[in-house]
Amino acid sequence: MFDTLTKAPGDKILALMGEYAADSRSDKIDLGVGVYKDEQGTTPIMSSVKKAEQRILAAGKTKTYLGIAGNKGYGAAVLDLAIADAVDRSRVRIAQAPGGTGSLWVLMQLVNRARPGATIWLSDPTWPNHNPIAENAGLKVAVYPYFDTETRGVKFAEMLAALDKLGKDDVVLLHGCCHNPTGANLTNAQWDQVATSLARTGALPLIDLAYLGFGDGLLEDSYGTRKVIASVPEALIAFSGSKNFGLYRERIGAAIVIARDEAQADIVNSQMLNVIRSSYSQPPDHGAEIIRVILEDKELRAEWETELNAMRARMIGLRAKLSDAIRQRSNSKDFDFIAAHRGMFSLLGLPNSVVEHLKATNGVYMIGDSRINVAGIPEDRVGDLADALLAAIK
Ligand code: LMR
Numbered sequence: 001m002f003d004t005l006t007k008a009p010g011d012k013i014l015a016l017m018g019e020y021a022a023d024s025r026s027d028k029i030d031l032g033v034g035v036y037k038d039e040q041g042t043t044p045i046m047s048s049v050k051k052a053e054q055r056i057l058a059a060g061k062t063k064t065y066l067g068i069a070g071n072k073g074y075g076a077a078v079l080d081l082a083i084a085d086a087v088d089r090s091r092v093r094i095a096q097a098p099g100g101t102g103s104l105w106v107l108m109q110l111v112n113r114a115r116p117g118a119t120i121w122l123s124d125p126t127w128p129n130h131n132p133i134a135e136n137a138g139l140k141v142a143v144y145p146y147f148d149t150e151t152r153g154v155k156f157a158e159m160l161a162a163l164d165k166l167g168k169d170d171v172v173l174l175h176g177c178c179h180n181p182t183g184a185n186l187t188n189a190q191w192d193q194v195a196t197s198l199a200r201t202g203a204l205p206l207i208d209l210a211y212l213g214f215g216d217g218l219l220e221d222s223y224g225t226r227k228v229i230a231s232v233p234e235a236l237i238a239f240s241g242s243k244n245f246g247l248y249r250e251r252i253g254a255a256i257v258i259a260r261d262e263a264q265a266d267i268v269n270s271q272m273l274n275v276i277r278s279s280y281s282q283p284p285d286h287g288a289e290i291i292r293v294i295l296e297d298k299e300l301r302a303e304w305e306t307e308l309n310a311m312r313a314r315m316i317g318l319r320a321k322l323s324d325a326i327r328q329r330s331n332s333k334d335f336d337f338i339a340a341h342r343g344m345f346s347l348l349g350l351p352n353s354v355v356e357h358l359k360a361t362n363g364v365y366m367i368g369d370s371r372i373n374v375a376g377i378p379e380d381r382v383g384d385l386a387d388a389l390l391a392a393i394k
Helices: 012-022 047-059 072-082 099-114 130-137 156-164 188-201 223-231 262-277 286-296 298-330 352-362 379-393
Strands: 092-097 119-124 140-145 171-175 204-209 235-240 253-258 345-347 371-373
Touching (some): 047 298, 072 092, 072 235, 092 099, 092 262, 099 130, 099 204, 099 235, 099 262, 119 156, 188 223, 204 223
Parallel strands (some): 171 204
Antiparallel strands (some): 092 253, 345 371
């Protein structure tokens, strides 16, 4: 049977996790996989999450099946968080899914049922898993211009010109906030223009909302999502609770559909639930129940928001510290973009040879395209990192 197979390519982000773990150097620095790290370099369980888990353990009475769409309270709470009152809820359907990846997978399968082999447009560059999920779903992949390697900002005029040429059978994957891998994001005024373009062309937006709250704040980070869905008749959103609730291994996300009207929403929802039932049947509950308990309880929600705000502030602080340290040492503003970027990542724009050199010589691990996870920068090693970067690019 299996003699027809050849080895599949590995995932570069997860492969780097393994390489880092196997490196015995005590002064190694992990700027690779996108997990939040605190000052001690650990990825802690949030205190609000621990408290929710204790409540769940004490109150739990059953482990019976949840149903295909998942935890209903979770779904309602996620919609309040991600889209608020941007569109009438009669047009909205949500299905809990395993992580942001599972949500993307469900939504892309759904698109392929509606328009087999449709083209999905991804930003150049994008999270490396977008492409395989889309191809596995049967979609064709194309790219639109996004990152300007000179300014390390968004090539907005080129991006918009590409979006303006799309048609109603196209799908556009947009990063709702905290662009992965670049860290370069659209301004609110640019989101307004993107929304106008999509409303005119009829292309279907699929918004990947994996880092809500990691950029400028919960409300600020959902501006683009709310603006786009309020402007177009149909839209898709893939939500993730991995980062903002620190629930990575619980695999908790949600696939959200905004349809033209209530009747169409019911039809699309039936197809979405059919996709889920014929693949993993139903979602697991634990991560969803944690998020439901937190978001429905005033005190736990306040505690979670305080924790989330602290994580965001720490990442913004680390961005400023690293760009300051590089500016002081090099007397140049070449890396000031790190402070201007938002979210967990910045794409440094370094050649792969420099990335490999930093790994081999300094034990500094970043993704091969020179994406760094700013949360991984050790507070007391910012100067060392600046020195290593500057030495490597000399
Ligand atoms: C990342 O981009 O590092 C994260 O989203 C983790 C992953 O699954 O790739």
